[in-house]
Amino acid sequence: MRSVFSFLKPYKLTAVIAFLLMLVELAVDLLLPFFLGKMIDYGIQNGDLNNIVMWGSIMIAMALFSFITGITNSFFASHVSWGFAYDIRERLFRKIQEFSFANLNRFATSHLMTLFTNDVRQIQNTIFMALRIMAKAPLLALGGVIMAFIVNPRLAIIFLISVPVLIGFLLWVLKKASKLFSRVQEKIDNVNQVMQENLAGMRLIKAFFRRNHEQDRFEEANTDLRDTTRFTFRFIEASMPILLFVMNLSIIAIIWFGNTQSIAGTADVGDVVAIVNYAMRVAMAISMFSFIIMALSRTKASAERIGELLDEEVDLLDKEDADDKQKVIDGKVEFKHVSFKYPTSDDYVLRDISFTVKPGEKLAIIGATGSGKSSLFQLIPRLYDTTYGELYIDDKPISSYKLDNLRKSIGYVPQSPLLFSGPIIDNIAWGKDNATHDEVLKAASDAQIHQTIMDLPNQYQTQIGQKGVNLSGGQKQRISIARALIRKPRILMLDDSTSALDLATEARLLEAIQDDLNTLFIITQKISTAMKADRILLLDEGKMLSIGTHEELLKESELYQRIVESQFGKEYPDVR
Numbered sequence: 001m002r003s004v005f006s007f008l009k010p011y012k013l014t015a016v017i018a019f020l021l022m023l024v025e026l027a028v029d030l031l032l033p034f035f036l037g038k039m040i041d042y043g044i045q046n047g048d049l050n051n052i053v054m055w056g057s058i059m060i061a062m063a064l065f066s067f068i069t070g071i072t073n074s075f076f077a078s079h080v081s082w083g084f085a086y087d088i089r090e091r092l093f094r095k096i097q098e099f100s101f102a103n104l105n106r107f108a109t110s111h112l113m114t115l116f117t118n119d120v121r122q123i124q125n126t127i128f129m130a131l132r133i134m135a136k137a138p139l140l141a142l143g144g145v146i147m148a149f150i151v152n153p154r155l156a157i158i159f160l161i162s163v164p165v166l167i168g169f170l171l172w173v174l175k176k177a178s179k180l181f182s183r184v185q186e187k188i189d190n191v192n193q194v195m196q197e198n199l200a201g202m203r204l205i206k207a208f209f210r211r212n213h214e215q216d217r218f219e220e221a222n223t224d225l226r227d228t229t230r231f232t233f234r235f236i237e238a239s240m241p242i243l244l245f246v247m248n249l250s251i252i253a254i255i256w257f258g259n260t261q262s263i264a265g266t267a268d269v270g271d272v273v274a275i276v277n278y279a280m281r282v283a284m285a286i287s288m289f290s291f292i293i294m295a296l297s298r299t300k301a302s303a304e305r306i307g308e309l310l311d312e313e314v315d316l317l318d319k320e321d322a323d324d325k326q327k328v329i330d331g332k333v334e335f336k337h338v339s340f341k342y343p344t345s346d347d348y349v350l351r352d353i354s355f356t357v358k359p360g361e362k363l364a365i366i367g368a369t370g371s372g373k374s375s376l377f378q379l380i381p382r383l384y385d386t387t388y389g390e391l392y393i394d395d396k397p398i399s400s401y402k403l404d405n406l407r408k409s410i411g412y413v414p415q416s417p418l419l420f421s422g423p424i425i426d427n428i429a430w431g432k433d434n435a436t437h438d439e440v441l442k443a444a445s446d447a448q449i450h451q452t453i454m455d456l457p458n459q460y461q462t463q464i465g466q467k468g469v470n471l472s473g474g475q476k477q478r479i480s481i482a483r484a485l486i487r488k489p490r491i492l493m494l495d496d497s498t499s500a501l502d503l504a505t506e507a508r509l510l511e512a513i514q515d516d517l518n519t520l521f522i523i524t525q526k527i528s529t530a531m532k533a534d535r536i537l538l539l540d541e542g543k544m545l546s547i548g549t550h551e552e553l554l555k556e557s558e559l560y561q562r563i564v565e566s567q568f569g570k571e572y573p574d575v576r
């Protein structure tokens with residue numbers, strides 16, 4: 001909570017000004033009934049027109065002054081609340097960029113989306129309200145009671161009886177409502193999650209004709225959200241009449257006792273009118289409480305959620321002794337007895353893996369689905385740390401590199417290519433800061449996508465729809481390969497990224513990228529692709545079964561022979 005509100009620090013001065021302006025407004029509100037009482041007692045009751053005009057003019061001038069301070073207060077309050085929201089969104093974004101996959105696994109995407117939108121807006125609105133009216137309500141209530149005492153203590157004592165009852169009741173409502181609002185935010189997460197999955201998987205849903213099923217899933221989440229929200233709001237709204245009932249009883253009591261005292265001559269009529277006026281204002285302030293409780297409870301829940309993300313410890317950082325000057329030059333990669341399990345699981349997905357890839361070598365990794373190929377890949381750019389064993393790049397431990405330097409020298413093309421909405425040129429240039437037009441063309445040519453792009457109506461300016469929906473699978477793969485090539489990586493890693501290419505295109509691509517990189521890792525299911533590498537590593541259930549050339553593996557590995565046979569029969573073509 002504290003960490004969230006520390007983002008208000010840069011706006012301290014503006015917030016103080018807004019608060020002071022609000023106090024001025026409050027003072028005017030409290031003084032007006034006092035002057036009204038004076039006008040009645042000295043002006044109206046004595047029939048003194050001059051006196052009435054004097055008090056009347058003072059009251060009009062004060063109302064005008066309060067109006068101007070109100071507008072200025074709004075201006076400052078919105079400056080503080082919008083600035084706060086901007087800063088916290090920036091910080092949240094930066095924090096998420098720092099996150100490792102292990103960190104990200106702990107937060108659902110829908111949860112993060114709700115944090116950025118709903119939760120930040122909730123706190124922003126509450127800050128605005130706090131500076132505008134929220135603090136005014138309790139002060140108005142307190143000031144009303146004090147002023148009533150100044151005017152006539154015997155009548156004002158009636159207020160005092162109701163105040164502790166009301167405060168106790170309010171605190172109880174606040175505690176309960178805060179818990180309820182945490183649940184509301186969780187339900188918003190759920191609705192966002194179903195919505196997000198639907199938008200992402202729209203093609204699949206249509207192809208499987210699962211519209212009704214998805215509709216039901218959404219309805220369930222939506223109904224749950226509506227019911228929880230309705231219950232929460234009803235609970236808070238139910239507290240309102242109870243508060244007002246107690247207040248109205250006090251007002252009736254004041255009028256009753258005020259009347260008897262006025263007849264007995266112990267209180268002026270002006271006093272009674274002023275005190276009733278104060279009672280009304282206190283009642284109004286209290287009626288604002290249910291709204292304030294609602295806002296505070298929601299804000300407490302939202303601030304806790306945001307605080308949890310800000311407090312999350314990033315678990316994959318540069319090691320303290322990492323050398324900033326150390327860069328990857330040759331692209332030699334060595335695994336020494338590496339075992340690995342994901343932080344969320346107890347099962348090892350890689351077991352005691354040891355091999356060395358020399359600079360300039362092409363290594364294919366082949367293995368059944370789930371055998372650990374992608375997991376092995378993720379260790380090379382240090383997306384995860386090894387659980388046991390050590391990984392060396394250019395004979396230096398991977399942890400001795402700054403993450404930035406290490407990853408800059410690696411081109412990684414993931415299994416399912418992800419493109420961003422925008423023109424094709426931007427998608428390729430994204431791989432390198434300040435990439436030139438010529439570099440984009442060269443990368444696209446090497447990735448064998450240049451001609452396809454030139455045949456499009458808007459060529460490199462062709463807009464890619466969300467997630468590349470207007471491109472074929474093979475086109476998307478080649479654009480994401482171009483994006484990796486533009487970095488001129490020392491180590492290029494293709495995670496089954498040529499699966500949608502025909503043999504001839506794939507051969508041209510592998511030929512073209514030879515000169516510009518040192519080491520190539522290529523995960524593939526196709527023996528024809530693996531045969532183009534210098535050596536092949538065979539993985540099975542996280543264990544390295546063999547490593548060697550195609551011929552060597554054919555001789556020594558039964559599993560490899562079976563894979564070859566399953567793809568080519570007994571005769572396999574020489575595709576090199």
Ligand SMILES: Nc1ncnc2c1ncn2[C@@H]1O[C@H](COP(=O)(O)OP(=O)(O)OP(=O)(O)O)[C@@H](O)[C@H]1O
Pocket residue numbers: 342344345349367368369370371372373374375376415
């Ligand atoms: N983020 C993760 N958290 C926990 N377990 C994971 C995670 N990612 C993968 N795994 C598990 O690790 C094992 C190896 O997965 P991996 O993706 O490395 O296999 P793969 O050989 O690349 O498979 P495929 O050819 O199907 O892509 C699988 O059992 C998988 O369930």
